Amino acid sequence: MTFDFDQVFDRHDTGSTKWSRYPADVLPMWVADMDFAAPPMIIQALQKRLEHPMVGYSVAQDDLREAIVADLWNKYAWRVEPQELIFLPGVESGFNMALKALVQPQQNVVVQVPNYPPLRHAPGHWGLNKVELGFDEQADGSYSTPLATLNESLQGGGALLLSNPHNPLGKAFPREELQAIADICLEHGAWIISDEIHAELCFDGRTHVPMATLSPQVAQRTITLMSASKAYNIAGLKTSFMIIQDRHVRERVNQARCGMVDSVNPLGMEATRIAYSEAAPWLAELKVYLQGNRDYLVEAVRTRLPGIRMNVPQSTYLAWLDCSALGLDNPQQFFLEQAKVGLSAGLDFGDDGQQFVRLNFGCPRALLEEGIARMERSLRNRVA
Numbered sequence: 472m473t474f475d476f477d478q479v480f481d482r483h484d485t486g487s488t489k490w491s492r493y494p495a496d497v498l499p500m501w502v503a504d505m506d507f508a509a510p511p512m513i514i515q516a517l518q519k520r521l522e523h524p525m526v527g528y529s530v531a532q533d534d535l536r537e538a539i540v541a542d543l544w545n546k547y548a549w550r551v552e553p554q555e556l557i558f559l560p561g562v563e564s565g566f567n568m569a570l571k572a573l574v575q576p577q578q579n580v581v582v583q584v585p586n587y588p589p590l591r592h593a594p595g596h597w598g599l600n601k602v603e604l605g606f607d608e609q610a611d612g613s614y615s616t617p618l619a620t621l622n623e624s625l626q627g628g629g630a631l632l633l634s635n636p637h638n639p640l641g642k643a644f645p646r647e648e649l650q651a652i653a654d655i656c657l658e659h660g661a662w663i664i665s666d667e668i669h670a671e672l673c674f675d676g677r678t679h680v681p682m683a684t685l686s687p688q689v690a691q692r693t694i695t696l697m698s699a700s701k702a703y704n705i706a707g708l709k710t711s712f713m714i715i716q717d718r719h720v721r722e723r724v725n726q727a728r729c730g731m732v733d734s735v736n737p738l739g740m741e742a743t744r745i746a747y748s749e750a751a752p753w754l755a756e757l758k759v760y761l762q763g764n765r766d767y768l769v770e771a772v773r774t775r776l777p778g779i780r781m782n783v784p785q786s787t788y789l790a791w792l793d794c795s796a797l798g799l800d801n802p803q804q805f806f807l808e809q810a811k812v813g814l815s816a817g818l819d820f821g822d823d824g825q826q827f828v829r830l831n832f833g834c835p836r837a838l839l840e841e842g843i844a845r846m847e848r849s850l851r852n853r854v855a
């Protein structure tokens with residue numbers, strides 16, 4: 472490998488959210504932020520940008536728009552026009568803006584659960600009626616959308632808040648399932664608000680399918696949210712973008728930013744430009760490394776963590792661990808106190824999540840090994 476993903480950095484005292492939540496003896500494996508250095512080409516570009524000592528209010532330039540548009544074409548054969556991008560300081564503000572602009576108070580907003588907590592909570596911010604929809608678990612352990620229930624829930628229009636690839640399940644939605652979901656949304660005139668922030672992190676040779684690429688009709692009803700933040704590990708630069716291909720919809724959603732959602736910072740925009748124009752070799756190696764971590768974790772859960780079960784994530788660096796067989800009241804608290812490993816509590820992702828924890832395996836292998844060894848010891852001590 473050209474890039475070193477094994478190097479462990481001390482992130483204490485850097486203001487890192489991930490490393491600030493717990494005392495220093497806890498290994499944090501929670502929030503979706505990786506413990507790898509950002510791509511060196513991005514760091515170099517930021518250093519160069521800072522040779523100019525001004526960082527005032529900034530606006531997306533043509534070269535940034537063009538880098539993104541070219542990337543969308545290269546990765547997904549998706550033809551997007553530069554003016555169809557709206558830049559935002561976060562995907563979260565984007566899906567909230569879309570709900571505010573497009574959904575009427577009496578309409579439903581469907582959110583699949585378990586799901587990323589800010590997606591679960593977004594309808595409530597706008598007084599909208601949230602319908603939580605579980606997944607069907609198939610015999611092979613994969614998850615699928617219960618289409619009949621989705622159909623019922625969207626009878627009056629409204630919106631579907633989609634997380635694809637899915638956090639926390641690591642599900643990369645296959646094209647046929649997306650098509651079936653889109654058909655239902657189109658039939659009822661529902662909006663599809665598609666959070667695709669993890670798009671670039673698909674494993675085993677899979678390619679992400681953006682919802683809006685299914686057809687021009689689907690594109691007209693879809694608001695896509697993307698960012699370089701997850702794949703290139705630059706989440707703290709708070710730069711993301713929406714893709715809205717229908718001009719009228721774009722104007723409506725953009726108006727919803729008024730008074731709330733400000734412009735994007737210049738360093739975030741420069742980092743995003745470099746991510747999409749120069750960092751592809753880094754991303755290719757990262758995916759190999761992450762897939763290795765995933766396989767290491769799957770094997771460790773099977774052989775060293777009795778009572779824990781997981782499906783193989785198809786995407787993201789997040790693993791959804793089913794701890795039901797351990798019979799614990801609160802698995803997150805158990806591993807925090809007994810293993811000194813800081814995981815995300817399953818209950819935050821859905822009311823049925825009590826027996827689950829989410830583990831972030833986006834870290835040097837040594838940290839992953841350490842986390843697993845700590846969890847293994849805590850389970851052994853419990854039995855002893």
Ligand SMILES: Cc1ncc(COP(=O)(O)O)c(C=O)c1O
Nearest residue numbers: 503561562563587638666668711
């Ligand atoms: C599915 C999903 N959407 C959005 C976000 C947050 O994005 P942002 O920081 O751009 O608001 C995350 C972060 O973990 C996420 O996993």
